[in-house]
Amino acid sequence: MPHNVAHFLAAQARRQPDGPAVRAPDGREAEGSIKYISRSFAELEADASAVAHYLSELGVCRGTRVLLMVKPGLDLIRIVFALFKIGAVPIVIDPGMGLRRFLKCVRHSRPEAIVGIPAAIWISRIFRSSFAGVRVKVTVNRGFSRKLLSDARGDAYPVADSASDELAAILFTSGSTGPAKGVLYEHGMFMAQVEAIRSQYGIGPGEVDLPMLPVFALFNPALGMCTIVPEMNPSRPATVDPEKIVRAIQQNQVSNSFGSPALWTIIARYCEAREVTLPSVKRILMAGAPVPPALMERMQAVIPNGEIHTPYGATEALPVSSISASEVLKHTAAQTRRGEGTCVGKPLPGVEVRVIEASNGPIESIEGSKVLHAGEVGELIVKGPSVTRGYDKLPEADARSKIADGEGHWHRMGDLGKFDAAGRIWFCGRMVERVLTQNGPLYTDCCEAIFNQHAKVYRSALIDTGGGHPAVVIEPEPGHYPSSEADKEEFCSELGQLARANAVTQCIERFFFEKSFPVDVRHNAKIHRLSLAEKYSMEN
Ligand SMILES: Nc1ncnc2c1ncn2[C@@H]1O[C@H](COP(=O)(O)OP(=O)(O)OP(=O)(O)O)[C@@H](O)[C@H]1O
Numbered sequence: 001m002p003h004n005v006a007h008f009l010a011a012q013a014r015r016q017p018d019g020p021a022v023r024a025p026d027g028r029e030a031e032g033s034i035k036y037i038s039r040s041f042a043e044l045e046a047d048a049s050a051v052a053h054y055l056s057e058l059g060v061c062r063g064t065r066v067l068l069m070v071k072p073g074l075d076l077i078r079i080v081f082a083l084f085k086i087g088a089v090p091i092v093i094d095p096g097m098g099l100r101r102f103l104k105c106v107r108h109s110r111p112e113a114i115v116g117i118p119a120a121i122w123i124s125r126i127f128r129s130s131f132a133g134v135r136v137k138v139t140v141n142r143g144f145s146r147k148l149l150s151d152a153r154g155d156a157y158p159v160a161d162s163a164s165d166e167l168a169a170i171l172f173t174s175g176s177t178g179p180a181k182g183v184l185y186e187h188g189m190f191m192a193q194v195e196a197i198r199s200q201y202g203i204g205p206g207e208v209d210l211p212m213l214p215v216f217a218l219f220n221p222a223l224g225m226c227t228i229v230p231e232m233n234p235s236r237p238a239t240v241d242p243e244k245i246v247r248a249i250q251q252n253q254v255s256n257s258f259g260s261p262a263l264w265t266i267i268a269r270y271c272e273a274r275e276v277t278l279p280s281v282k283r284i285l286m287a288g289a290p291v292p293p294a295l296m297e298r299m300q301a302v303i304p305n306g307e308i309h310t311p312y313g314a315t316e317a318l319p320v321s322s323i324s325a326s327e328v329l330k331h332t333a334a335q336t337r338r339g340e341g342t343c344v345g346k347p348l349p350g351v352e353v354r355v356i357e358a359s360n361g362p363i364e365s366i367e368g369s370k371v372l373h374a375g376e377v378g379e380l381i382v383k384g385p386s387v388t389r390g391y392d393k394l395p396e397a398d399a400r401s402k403i404a405d406g407e408g409h410w411h412r413m414g415d416l417g418k419f420d421a422a423g424r425i426w427f428c429g430r431m432v433e434r435v436l437t438q439n440g441p442l443y444t445d446c447c448e449a450i451f452n453q454h455a456k457v458y459r460s461a462l463i464d465t466g467g468g469h470p471a472v473v474i475e476p477e478p479g480h481y482p483s484s485e486a487d488k489e490e491f492c493s494e495l496g497q498l499a500r501a502n503a504v505t506q507c508i509e510r511f512f513f514e515k516s517f518p519v520d521v522r523h524n525a526k527i528h529r530l531s532l533a534e535k536y537s538m539e540n
Helices: 006-015 042-058 074-086 099-109 118-126 142-151 187-201 242-252 259-276 292-304 324-337 395-401 444-452 485-500 529-536
Strands: 020-028 034-040 065-069 089-093 113-116 134-137 167-171 180-184 208-211 227-228 255-257 283-286 307-314 315-324 340-346 352-356 378-383 402-405 409-418 427-428 434-438 438-444 456-464 469-478 511-513
Touching: 006 042, 006 074, 006 187, 034 042, 034 242, 034 255, 042 074, 042 113, 042 134, 042 142, 065 074, 065 099, 074 089, 074 142, 099 180, 113 118, 118 134, 167 187, 180 187, 187 315, 208 242, 227 242, 242 259, 255 259, 259 283, 259 292, 259 340, 283 292, 292 307, 292 324, 307 324, 307 340, 315 409, 324 340, 324 434, 324 438, 324 444, 395 402, 395 409, 427 444, 434 456, 438 444, 444 456, 444 469, 456 529, 469 485, 469 529, 485 511
Parallel strands: 020 227, 065 089, 065 113, 089 167, 113 134, 208 227, 208 255, 255 283, 283 307, 469 511
Antiparallel strands: 020 034, 167 180, 307 315, 315 340, 340 427, 352 378, 378 409, 402 409, 409 427, 434 438, 456 469
């Protein structure tokens, strides 16, 4: 099969033409259930062809850079597959990052076309200079699909015979530890990704997925899974209404769902309070930030017939490894609670992972790195068929994050971690967020796990308040923010006891409280520790 994931959709349309491919919410039925617009695989394939004909007539062709500013849903899926069929290059940027940062990404990636909702087209008119070079603008509104479907001539649009190393898409990172960067995806990398996900999780036709990270869902049609579009704001996932998600899961007999630990915490709280279980769910994927074992335990009780998995990876390399909740709770959770980091499982087949001595500067070739032994904490680097080769026009970032190895290359994850004797990877925190104290480095994920065990702590953040002096900021569970100085003192003294009782946190003596942490725009789960550090370094 040629290297283009659009072929998978065509194959599913032949295999299960009438099987449901997408269900997108469209208001409510009189009795309160969610009303859906549905498309079968054959219809979706026909839609993708119709969109491809339309876009190519407007001048979008193989290699055209197309900025996508469309909300998750039926239109987005149709358009993405149409672009893949053509061999055009979709550019995807998180909408939640704020206009200024968004426009910077647009200027840098120089799209030649925009396909967007009316507000997006409007932005492109007002901020014209950021969109210089755009020669095709397509407004995606209600009329878009109506027009398309009435004009559809019914002939299939042939899928481009893309080469494995041909540019397929530019996906921006969420920019948690610096400016967001456009990651160059080649067709062969997407093919490898789809195959890795299919074989790792045994995903097959007939499954029903509710994806709470839109980009993750784009390949569902390729996997033969039906996509239920969730009712949530993609630029602020953590504002999700759990009632709507639970209702969608129950109504559609959802079998698979992906979301960040922050989202699953909201859903776990809701289900526990109402004693709701979700028996249709076979598999939950949680990623984007470390998953605390306690959350796995809580969610396991909610899905009596399912298993939870934590894939580990990044925009630049996905998936790297994976572990199930059963394995975590049986074999690794106790060590996590002792401050040894979060286990993210063994590398997936075909993915190589090494732990090397951490260094801040570029590493030109693999011979210049020192491989560490099991148990030693260092930088995690990865190599494999879905590991991207570079960023879009950012040679310095390429030099900082890639290591040449003969014909191939390694990607530096920017994360610290170690291997255990069984060959499992342990995540210890992000490299730029570690705190270099007089007595050695402190790792965020290792230290925070100690404080997260306090019943009133939702999450915590290890920060450097200046000169390697550590402190921990606490986001209390809802309703437990200390309301008086006395409360604060008592809370601090309990935290101090926890710190002293554990070797890894003994030197931590200062604590601060925040009602809600600054977090990343994509998952609302990665804590922005550097901005917390900036805030509290003033108070030194
Ligand atoms: N299962 C997991 N457990 C722990 N951490 C995870 C897991 N999955 C992802 N992560 C974290 O998310 C990171 C990848 O995030 P992403 O690709 O969204 O880019 P980013 O880090 O937000 O962007 P930037 O590199 O600009 O800071 C990983 O390097 C890791 O730190």
